Amino acid sequence: xxxxxxxxxxxxxxxxxxxxxxxxxxxxxxxxxxxxxxxxxxxxxxxxxxxxxxxxxxxxxxxxxxxxxxxxxxxxxxxxxxxxxxxxxxxxxxxxxxxxxxxxxxxxxxxxxxxxxxxxxxxxxxxxxxxxxxxxxxxxxxxxxxxxxxxxxxxxxxxxxxxxxxxxxxxxxxxxxxxxxxxxxxx
Ligand SMILES: [Zn+2]
Numbered sequence: 001x002x003x004x005x006x007x008x009x010x011x012x013x014x015x016x017x018x019x020x021x022x023x024x025x026x027x028x029x030x031x032x033x034x035x036x037x038x039x040x041x042x043x044x045x046x047x048x049x050x051x052x053x054x055x056x057x058x059x060x061x062x063x064x065x066x067x068x069x070x071x072x073x074x075x076x077x078x079x080x081x082x083x084x085x086x087x088x089x090x091x092x093x094x095x096x097x098x099x100x101x102x103x104x105x106x107x108x109x110x111x112x113x114x115x116x117x118x119x120x121x122x123x124x125x126x127x128x129x130x131x132x133x134x135x136x137x138x139x140x141x142x143x144x145x146x147x148x149x150x151x152x153x154x155x156x157x158x159x160x161x162x163x164x165x166x167x168x169x170x171x172x173x174x175x176x177x178x179x180x181x182x183x184x185x186x187x
Contacts, residue, residue: 021068024055027133027178032056033186042123046135046142048105061119063112063142065105074099112141124148130167133157134177137164157181 024032032055034041043052043060048067052060070079072094079085079092084101087093092101106112124130128151136158137143147166155171156162157180162169173180 021054022049022051024051025178026182027180028052028055028057030178030181030184030186035059037186042127044120044123044145046139048103059123061116061123063106063116063120065103067103067105069104070101071104072097072099072101117141117145120145121148125150127151129153129155131155131157132162133181136160137162 028051031041031043031052035056035058041057041059043057044063045052045060046063048062048064050066050068068081070081070084070092071077072079074094074097077094077096079094079101084092085095087098093099094101124145125148127149130146130149130151130153132146132154134157135142137146143164144166146164149167152168152170154167154169155173156169157173157175157177159174159176161172161174
């Protein structure tokens with residue numbers, strides 16, 4: 001589930017429901033298997049659903065945050081989902097300072113975290129192969145971040161071609177990501 005609105009979190013928590021956690025698909029599992037075979041895989045994702053971690057990937061940078069992590073906006077204390085305290089009107093509030101507890105995700109109109117952006121730039125600069133999968137890169141600033149990739153091997157797996165001029169693409173595959181990756185040799 002992509003938790004786009006804090007209100008949905010309030011409501012779920014008030015009803016004592018758990019967010020639905022889908023299962024990783026064959027693409028997530030393939031990438032995690034590469035880790036297990038000793039490949040240096042760095043995943044930069046715009047998803048907030050934690051599926052890469054659930055599949056077993058070790059290095060995942062979440063540009064838009066993580067819908068399973070909750071923190072107080074005043075003091076930054078983290079609360080496990082099942083222990084989020086509810087205040088008046090079932091609004092999740094920190095018992096220490098009454099700050100609102102929210103999911104650690106970037107909401108529409110909010111800027112990405114500078115620390116995360118710097119991490120992504122470093123990872124891109126260090127990598128020797130860039131696979132852009134399942135995204136049209138239409139959301140800023142992701143499109144401009146790819147300029148930090150300094151090597152020259154670029155593969156795109158996406159249903160539609162990308163409108164990018166900063167990189168030359170070596171291989172474009174227009175099939176679904178999971179299906180494509182699951183056909184590749186792991187070694
Ligand atoms: Zn607090």
